[in-house]
Amino acid sequence: MDEKPNFKILLILVCLLILAVFLSLGISWIKPPHTLNKIFKINENYIRPARWWHSACTGVQCFLCPFNCYLPEGERGLCRVRMNTGNKLYTLVYAQPVAVHVDPIEKKPVYHLLPGSSVFSIATVGCNLRCTFCQNWEISQAYPETEKGGIYTPEEVVRDAIAAGSKSVAYTYSEPTVFYEYVLDTAKLARAAGLKNVLVSAGYINPAPLKELVQYFDVVKIDLKGFNEKFYKEVVGGNLRFVLNTLVELKKTGVFTEVVNLIVPGLNDNMDEIQKMCAWIYVHLGPDTPLFFSRFTPQYKLTNLPETPIETLEKARSLAMAAGLHYVYIGNVPGHPAENTYCPRCKRVVVRRYGYRVLEVNLKDGCCIFCGYPIVGIWQ
Numbered sequence: 001m002d003e004k005p006n007f008k009i010l011l012i013l014v015c016l017l018i019l020a021v022f023l024s025l026g027i028s029w030i031k032p033p034h035t036l037n038k039i040f041k042i043n044e045n046y047i048r049p050a051r052w053w054h055s056a057c058t059g060v061q062c063f064l065c066p067f068n069c070y071l072p073e074g075e076r077g078l079c080r081v082r083m084n085t086g087n088k089l090y091t092l093v094y095a096q097p098v099a100v101h102v103d104p105i106e107k108k109p110v111y112h113l114l115p116g117s118s119v120f121s122i123a124t125v126g127c128n129l130r131c132t133f134c135q136n137w138e139i140s141q142a143y144p145e146t147e148k149g150g151i152y153t154p155e156e157v158v159r160d161a162i163a164a165g166s167k168s169v170a171y172t173y174s175e176p177t178v179f180y181e182y183v184l185d186t187a188k189l190a191r192a193a194g195l196k197n198v199l200v201s202a203g204y205i206n207p208a209p210l211k212e213l214v215q216y217f218d219v220v221k222i223d224l225k226g227f228n229e230k231f232y233k234e235v236v237g238g239n240l241r242f243v244l245n246t247l248v249e250l251k252k253t254g255v256f257t258e259v260v261n262l263i264v265p266g267l268n269d270n271m272d273e274i275q276k277m278c279a280w281i282y283v284h285l286g287p288d289t290p291l292f293f294s295r296f297t298p299q300y301k302l303t304n305l306p307e308t309p310i311e312t313l314e315k316a317r318s319l320a321m322a323a324g325l326h327y328v329y330i331g332n333v334p335g336h337p338a339e340n341t342y343c344p345r346c347k348r349v350v351v352r353r354y355g356y357r358v359l360e361v362n363l364k365d366g367c368c369i370f371c372g373y374p375i376v377g378i379w380q
Ligand code: SF4
Pocket: 062, 063, 064, 065, 066, 067, 068, 069, 076, 077, 078, 079, 080, 082, 128, 177, 178
């Protein structure tokens, strides 16, 4: 008689125990990447205080980008590189680039800054977006623990950029927003040393940090990935409206801005949307805003898709020109005539390019040598 209830209690306890084990396993599976600290060592000597956060109820809130991550102790943001330790926010990638290259400026692509010059380019790991077509996913989607970059201070970046003969420093490849503190310190030193600064970004940043940063910048390149909220949400992992807001804020600051749109077949190649995007750029940023339509090549999670047909890029360019934009380029198609810069008035070639090479510059004091029309940009 006494044994039956005991058996039931025992059974319930065993079930609860199994449930607890499953739950804890489940929780550990979905735990954010800070648990990797136990496996891979982050460079504890070079963890630096982050900017743009405040204390929040039992944690901190980062407000560098529109995700405004709330982070309890020990947690990281969506970008994987900003972490709450001791209820303070730290950056895990300060001065730890994983890519350092000297590139032609045309590779960024930036066409209205010192054509034919070289740009010293740096990137750490991390990104706050999740584009399924990312061309640099190996670093943008990596954790600081898994990439060994070594320490490379802002002073060393500037010293080596000058030694390499570069005219500018670019913060590029992954997403410079998430290595903000490193970008800011390096950009200040680079400007003081007479170098230009180029930010190549998806524009997913809040207005206040953006404003602080771009005062040290000469050119900002924004990757406008599409013109459809659903596409942004499902394929990019963000919201279009925040990127548009960044573009409007950049216009207010007056920093020279170029826009690039990578056309992915079947995902963002709707011509009505492209037409709306061009009209928006014309109205909000002005007709002199350089716009690139770049060719997609199968990458990352979209290896099943084909390259963008050249006709699609040409059609998009025609729509942009018809919308009134003066400088519209086709990217990633070496030898295409739309790699050249044409004078909006006399239609002659003012900068002739082939791929990343500049073959001819027909500018004098920033004006077309044939008709004297001023071409926007930084030419000397
Ligand atoms: S920068 Fe990173 S931690 Fe900060 S809000 Fe954006 S994703 Fe979150």
